[in-house]
Amino acid sequence: MARARKTIEPIFDAVLIDEAQDLPQEFFELIALFTRMPHRIAFAYDELQQLNAASVPSVEDLFGRNEVGQPRLRLHSGSHARTDVVLPVCYRNPPWTLTVAHALGFGIYREGGLVQHFDKASLWKEVGYRVNAGQLEDGQQVALSRDPDSFPRFFAEQLTPEDAVQFQAFAADNEQLAWVAQNIRENLERDELDADDILIVLPNTYTAKRRAVELVRVLAQHGISAHHVGATSSQDLMFKEGSVAITHIYRAKGNEAAMVYVIDAEYAVLDQRWASATGLASRRNVLFTAITRAKAWVRVSGVGAEMNALLAEFQRVVSEDFQLRFKIPTEEERKHLRQLHRDRSEAENARRREAIRTVETALEALDRGDIEMDELPEDMKRRLERLARLPKMSE
Known part of the structure; x- marks a missing residue:
């Protein structure tokens, strides 16, 4: 029944x-x-x-749909009021900060080429960019910059790009933490910011708890009170009077601060040894979200060669006068990017690392002369030649 x-x-x-x-x-x-x-x-x-x-x-x-397959809701209005509104002006982020966030998020100036891209090139205009050169079409070169109508005038009146967004690379982690603490102390004593105007964002959720403990300790050594949101303070309270907030990226979503510090930003680059890093798109999304928590100023720091690579990307944005110059990927190239930088399981990552080591061993043997190209099977030689002719994604 x-x-x-x-x-x-x-x-x-x-x-x-x-x-x-x-x-x-x-x-x-x-x-x-x-x-x-x-x-x-x-x-x-x-x-x-x-x-x-x-x-x-x-x-x-x-x-969703009802039992007979009809939509439960339809977009309609009984008046002349608009039912679908795209907000054309970004009041939350300075234009230079948002340009840097997009450049790094997409990997516009990344040495290995793009990490990801919109499915529709026209979305660049919808998010506030204008075309300075080229065309917004698949396979075409283009130069983009923030449309002057996409942000309020007060950003340019109150800020400079040099002050709004800064990157720092360090050789050692203790140097990074000391720099963050010293700068926050200057923010409080010289720049007239309150502690609850400042937010420290940790991109890597797996190390966030340990890193927060280290940060609280280093800040205390400089006479600065801080709290790890949800750990040493209420889960429902991001900011506290007289205390600097420290949080991982997912708790930071939906929150903004006048001054934001993004530390350990090399998380978005991964080991340079593995050029086609797995899960890279997700990590770049994390960096984009972290940077766009800043309503006025953002300071991005990290350690090692990976952070130097990220710093080079930022410096390229600055040298291009905050323009984004790149080739719009084709549909096939976008598909390749999604496959290349997708999140993978641990088993997939292990198989991939082993395969890379095998290829590396074979190439080293060819370089040393242990193996001659003529000794390779014909089918293998043809496959190598075909792979050598494939265009690079960054071209």
């Missing part, structure tokens, strides 16, 4: 949803069921929090 469906009684007259991109589809389906007709639902959706996202899902996709 079939079970009777329970009737759901709506309980909301209207619903406002913020940070909708972080919520599962099931949440939206429940909201549709529990909201009275005519479904007064407003939601804010940041489709570019993941830089390789294509667009906002349709209302039909978000809120």
